[in-house]
Amino acid sequence: MTLKKITIAIDGHSSTGKSTMAKTLARRIGYAYVDTGAMYRAVTLFALRNKLIRRGKVDEPALKDHLKRGDIVITFRPTKEGKSVTVLNGKNVERYIRSMRVSNVVSIIAAIGFVRKAMVKQQQAMGKDKGLVMDGRDIGTVVFPDAEMKVFATASAEVRAQRRYDELRAKGDTTTTFEEVLANVTERDRIDSTRKESPLRQADDAVVLDNSHMTLEEQDEWLYNLYLDRAKN
Ligand code: DC
Secondary structure (H helix, E strand, C coil): CCECCCEEEEEECCCCCHHHHHHHHHHHHCCEEEEHHHHHHHHHHHHHHCCCEECCEECHHHHHHHHHHCCCCEEEEECCCCCEEEEECCEECHHHHCCHHHHCCHHHHHCCHHHHHHHHHHHHHHCCCCCEEEEECCHHHHHCCCCCEEEEEECCHHHHHHHHHHHHHHCCCCCCCHHHHHHHHHHHHHHHHHCCCCCCCCCCCCEEEECCCCCHHHHHHHHHHHHHHHHEC
C-alpha cells in the first residue's frame, strides 16, 4: 500500500488530550507536530509580561503594534528527549505557558481577530508541504479547510477537568482545587464556542472522537486506522 503525504487537523474542546494524541500519531507516522494552542498561550504570556492585560482587558493597540513590529516570535524546539518545547523570543517558555495565570486569560487573547490572523498565517506557512499533524480549535475549519483528515475531539467536562487537575498536581501545583479547574474548563468552552472570531465548531467533514471512556491505546489505534484510510492512494 502506498501512502500519500496528507494534512491532519485535530480540533476539539480543551483538555481532551488533543496534543497527546496528535504528538503520538505524528511520531508514529513520521510527521511534524504543531500545537497551535501553545502559540496563543505564548502571545498571552507576552501580553501578561508586558502588562498589556489589566483586569481582564487587553490593550489591543499596543499588542497589535508588538505583533506588527515582530516583537513576538514563536517557534518550537526539539529537546534531547525527543519532545518539542515552545520558544518565545528565543527562550523556552513551556512551563510558563501551561500555568493557571496564562490559562485563565488565554481565551481573551485567542478571541482577538488580529492575533488569530497573525497566528493562522504562521500556521499555514508551517503546513505548506503537508506531512504534519496540527491541533487546535480552527485547524479543520479555517487554517486547513482542505485537510484530508479532520478529527473533532471531545469528552465530558468532568473528565477533562480531572485530567487537567492531575496534570497540575504532577507539576507540583498543590493549591488549585478541582472545582477551580472545572470552572476554568467550562468557562473556556463557553468563550471558545461563542466568540465572534473563528468559534470552536466541528467541520462538516470532521470525524468525532469522544474519548471519555477510551484508553490511550484504543485512541491511538483509532487515529492510526483513520490515517491509513485517508492517506492510502
Ligand atoms: O489547546 P489549549 O488549551 O492549549 O488552547 C489554549 C487557548 O487557545 C484556548 O482557550 C483555545 C485557544 N485556541 C484557539 O482559539 N485556536 C487554536 N487553534 C488553538 C487554541
